[in-house]
Amino acid sequence: MGMTRVTRRRSRHEEEENETGRRDMRKQRTRRALLDAALELMQGEQSFNSISLREVARNAGVVPTAFYRHFRDMDELGLTLVEEALRALRQMMREARSAPLPANSLINRSVQTYIGYVQANRDYFQFLAKERFGGSRALRTAVRQGTALFISELATDLARFPTANRLSTEELQMISSLIVNIMISTTEQLLDLPPDNDAEVDWLHDQSAQQMRLVFLGSLQWKPKSEREKKKALAQG
Template sequence: MSETTALTRQAQKERTRQAILDAALELSGTVGFAQVSLRQVTREAGVVPTAFYRHFSSMDDVGLALVGQSFETLRAMIRDAQRDPDTFADIIDASAEILVRVVKQNKAHFGFVARERTSGSPLVREAIQRELELFISELAVMLARLPNIDSWSGEDVKMASGLFVRNMVYRAEQVIGIPDGRTDLEEDIKRKARREMRLIVLGFRDWKS
């Protein structure tokens, strides 16, 4: 087998795998992931069940892969923020802007997490909770560079990170429900998110680990 042929087959395998994930994600937006069947997914993706089993062992396996994709979007958001010097110049305004923009661009994945973290299958729910805890830890590394926090204990920095993440999740769920074109509602969410984050940050100066 030539190298070109091998690369072509690998690319086809990746396209098939992504088609299955895209189909499951779209169907879950209507009925919830726990109600989506393997047969529905393969029909939507245009593949046969045997092709499904070349990539996933079960629908739970698909759910875990969707959790991974969804949180990679969050991690990309943090990486982008770290590369932008304006984020640290005014972390509150920047965070509100980034949150709304990224959620709008990835509504399907954020919607999946919002639905499944409370009502999904136990395996998917647990995976989402683990990813949220990991995301809190990753954000804490970024926050530890901020003034007033750099002398805190690691536990307290993680606590502050958790406050931000819980606020972010709540506001992200609101962004998901905004109809297209309602920039007034987007601005209202940004305003509220900024006020809430500012309230959190005001406590940083007086907190002692």
């Protein structure tokens, strides 16, 4: 049966504490090297499906055939990268959520945090941005599912605001996807900037913060579907 063998490590005695499987260590090391190599190659003009398996192996300091010890093919490596990137993003969200809400300048703080995070993980976001439309169907749907989940989480966060009580789930989703749109657009513009162009980065910050404020104002004025129907029923009755 093709199952993974159950390795009963550290058998005889429970001594030899720090024996961290020198085999696995080495494996994880070159695996990471391959992933990083792919990310690095995509920082320039290349997109994921225009870089070659051999290129990745070469860039990782390994012979092409060694690649197959870690990934079935390039697509599998790509999926791994998507997974890593989205997991990191979700973690950032979780941390940001647990922070106390300054309520007033909440938007500014959030935008600030997010921009900083994107700049700190430029390569991952570069990859996500490119594969959001460029890549194979598998990668594309993986990215989309990730952002969809992102939108949903944002929606449940927004639902915690007292003002949001009037709004239905669908309306909250609609607003969340609008906000995520702003974030995506900001990200793309940010990635097209030299990383140290502070003036432009600040402008980008203001722009997206303003846009979010505008969305906020709009949702305060929004006439929920339920109310509209109530009104209509009233007019008819």
